[in-house]
Amino acid sequence: KSFGNDGILILNPPLEINFDQPLTSDVMQSGNTSSSRSVHTQDGKIYVISSAVEPGIAGSIARVMRYDYDGEPDLTFNKTGYTSLSEVFKARSSFNDIVVQDGKITVCGWAGSGALLARLNFDGSFDKSFAGDGYKLLEGQDFQFTALAVLPDGRTVATGFGFSNRHGLLAAYTPGGQIDRTFNQGAPVYENFDNSASVMFMGIGSNDGKIIVSGRYIVGQTPQVVTARYLVEVQRDTTFWKGKGCVIRDLSGYIPRAWGMSLQADGKILVISSHHPGYFGRAVIVTRLLNSV
Numbered sequence: 001k002s003f004g005n006d007g008i009l010i011l012n013p014p015l016e017i018n019f020d021q022p023l024t025s026d027v028m029q030s031g032n033t034s035s036s037r038s039v040h041t042q043d044g045k046i047y048v049i050s051s052a053v054e055p056g057i058a059g060s061i062a063r064v065m066r067y068d069y070d071g072e073p074d075l076t077f078n079k080t081g082y083t084s085l086s087e088v089f090k091a092r093s094s095f096n097d098i099v100v101q102d103g104k105i106t107v108c109g110w111a112g113s114g115a116l117l118a119r120l121n122f123d124g125s126f127d128k129s130f131a132g133d134g135y136k137l138l139e140g141q142d143f144q145f146t147a148l149a150v151l152p153d154g155r156t157v158a159t160g161f162g163f164s165n166r167h168g169l170l171a172a173y174t175p176g177g178q179i180d181r182t183f184n185q186g187a188p189v190y191e192n193f194d195n196s197a198s199v200m201f202m203g204i205g206s207n208d209g210k211i212i213v214s215g216r217y218i219v220g221q222t223p224q225v226v227t228a229r230y231l232v233e234v235q236r237d238t239t240f241w242k243g244k245g246c247v248i249r250d251l252s253g254y255i256p257r258a259w260g261m262s263l264q265a266d267g268k269i270l271v272i273s274s275h276h277p278g279y280f281g282r283a284v285i286v287t288r289l290l291n292s293v
Contacts (some may be wrong), residue, residue, distance in 0.1 A: 013239075037121070038286065039241055045074060045100075047098055049065075049095040050062075051063055056090075057091070060094065061181065062095040063084045064083045064095065065077075065082040074224070076123065076124075078123065078124030078125065082124075085118065088118075088126050088192055091111050092112065093109065094144075095109040097109070097147045097148050105122070106120075106150060113139060115140065115162065116135060117148065117177070118133075130177035131177030134154050140169075141162060142161075143160070143169060145159065145160040145171075146161070147204045154174075156172070157211055158204070159171075160200075162272070163225055166199060170211070183232070183233075184233070197218060198218040198219070199216065200258075202214065202216065202258050203271070203272075205261060205263040209227050210231060212230075212263065214226065216257060222255070224251070227246070227247050229246070229291075245283065249289075257275075257276045258271060258273040270288055271288075272284070
């Protein structure tokens with residue numbers, strides 16, 4: 001009852017949630033159903049990523065908002081309670097994921113014609129020590145990052161998808177926001193596992209120095225769920241899942257659409273998907289995988 005109005009917080013204009021995000025009806029096009037996601041930190045702050053329409057810019061613009069524990073906007077955050085990507089890059093954009101760690105706020109998504117990674121300081125300003133402007137673009141056809149993870153050594157790995165026929169996208173960045181040259185010789189990974197499949201990575205995590213990603217594996221218009229594990233050198237880890245480095249679970253009777261993943265404290269992998277026999281999802285599917293095979 002102490003949060004917002006009777007436990008409900010409405011984001012009124014100008015903090016207008018964007019309703020123009022892709023719908024989930026097309027498994028080849030959509031990332032998240034909307035750009036909104038939130039994270040709560042130990043100091044009681046609540047971070048929300050969303051988007052809003054701004055004058056002079058065609059389309060919606062990605063934003064990070066911060067609230068106090070009681071749901072009131074934190075006006076110490078960029079003096080307004082929110083930070084807009086338009087402060088450093090004026091283009092249609094959306095944030096898909098957020099990580100708050102060690103006093104820094106890292107977000108990923110898309111902007112203009114590329115996948116986006118950006119970092120903010122605790123006060124809401126863009127961290128200019130990160131790629132020079134506080135953000136980094138990976139240009140490419142239909143590129144977007146859907147999820148990110150900050151590694152213990154300060155590097156950031158981000159995953160998503162790109163290209164019209166959809167390849168999974170995986171890239172690593174140094175703590176300073178530059179492409180990590182030790183990761184796949186400085187090149188992103190474009191993954192489709194075989195030439196007949198389309199791949200959209202939707203979740204990422206790191207455990208014991210290895211990178212785990214999960215998402216959609218699509219043959220024709222029939223989606224399945226794939227999980228893969230990579231070594232730091234970005235070779236698929238052949239010690240994972242019977243020497244293949246990836247697993248496509250048999251979910252017979254369901255039409256699964258993957259949305260994300262997380263790692264349990266014991267390292268086991270939780271993959272979240274939904275059953276979509278038609279326009280609307282009919283069930284939530286939670287799959288748990290061992291991380292030791």
